[in-house]
Amino acid sequence: MPIKEFNGLSVEVDEEGFLTDRTVWNKDIAAAIAVEEGIGPLTDRHFDVINFMREAFEKHGTAPSIRQMNKMNIIPTRELYELFPGGPAKKAAKIGGLPKPRGCV
């Protein structure tokens, strides 16, 4: 697996740049991945989503779907797409240090 450096910290990522070990994740790594993904500076709203996704992943072993986050009033779908343009589920997972989501919906 490739090794990537974020702010002087070397972490292992998969071929698509997703962290292989979510426990090494921190906010600096998130910020660095966000820049690479073309997402502007991360706001509290971004972290609301990312933190919820990380907590849900710990509980269920998978990241929540866009629909679930909308239904649970975590974030409306429209806003999610505005925060993470160009593929919200995938980009939020990547920035949050989670594996690439494999849901079709």
Place this chain on the structure above:
Amino acid sequence: MSEQAESIKKVSLIVSKGSLVDVYPALVLGNGARMEGIEAAIFFTFFGLGALIKKTQNKLKVATVGNPALNMALPMLKMPITTPFPTLMGAIPGVSNFATWMMKNEMEDLDIPTIPEFIEMFTDAGGEVYACKLGMDMFKLSMDDLDDRVSGVLTVGEFYEKSAGASIIFT
């Protein structure tokens, strides 16, 4: 995936049939495109318009007649996938309703929304939904009959204009 191949930037999907399983693939593909950052529009024509009509969009049914692969659904009833399902059985009153009910339950378990909710989710994701002018005229429909999320009614020519640069997929 080939490294030289250009990635897909835009898709235009066409739905011309109106059973439940005729409509879902386009919504999954369209919404899935948005999830990948791909521009997406879905064009509903002829019986596909049933998915947009407020009075019918929640009542789409699974067709149980003329589908020789219906046995694939039998494991949902804990029956072997090889159990024969003759088309005459599908014609018995209530069978289509039952199959529809069963399929909808299965979909909810898989986190697949209902048709109206799916249209809402797809448009919230930036996808566009259009109705076909000819189909609208044929079935005596107006915009008032349609889901509020429909962006407009298009002629074939306008559909092609909107689809400039898109891959067109007939589902």
